[in-house]
Amino acid sequence: xxxxxxxxxxxxxxxxxxxxxxxxxxxxxxxxxxxxxxxxxxxxxxxxxxxxxxxxxxxxxxxxxxxxxxxxxxxxxxxxxxxxxxxxxxxxxxxxxxxxxxxxxxxxxxxxxxxxxxxxxxxxxxxxxxxxxxxxxxxxxx
Numbered sequence: 322x323x324x325x326x327x328x329x330x331x332x333x334x335x336x337x338x339x340x341x342x343x344x345x346x347x348x349x350x351x352x353x354x355x356x357x358x359x360x361x362x363x364x365x366x367x368x369x370x371x372x373x374x375x376x377x378x379x380x381x382x383x384x385x386x387x388x389x390x391x392x393x394x395x396x397x398x399x400x401x402x403x404x405x406x407x408x409x410x411x412x413x414x415x416x417x418x419x420x421x422x423x424x425x426x427x428x429x430x431x432x433x434x435x436x437x438x439x440x441x442x443x444x445x446x447x448x449x450x451x452x453x454x455x456x457x458x459x460x461x462x463x
Contacts, residue, residue: 334358334405350420357415358404364411365400 333355336344341352373392375382403409 353419354412354416357412357419358407360415361409361412362400362404365403365409366396369396369400 333341333347333351336347336355338356338359341347341356344352347355370393373396404412407413
């Protein structure tokens with residue numbers, strides 16, 4: 322009887338993004354999920370770093386190098402922990418967008434998330450423009 326060796330699950334959180342695509346131990350879905358999570362962490366870092374900047378500077382604001390390093394460390398740690406928890410939701414949305422379409426979309430080729438009811442669309446018609454109405458609009462039912 323030939324039993325394959327048991328391999329521990331790979332912790333994708335410790336794999337650098339540069340080595341993600343070439344990693345042979347991960348499935349395509351795991352690679353997409355980890356890339357999405359890391360992209361979410363990058364976006365969170367930018368949001369958090371901008372939100373922590375003082376609106377009004379004063380003489381009591383600590384602008385030292387040590388304070389900047391500490392603030393960056395806090396921002397990076399907070400962004401990573403939020404993205405690893407999965408509660409923010411951007412990574413799941415990115416993962417869904419990057420994943421291959423499932424067979425649930427049907428044979429029509431339409432996206433499974435597309436709305437079933439069609440709404441009128443406003444279209445700009447530049448060729449029908451005149452002096453009185455410089456940007457004429459048309460309402461079209463798709």
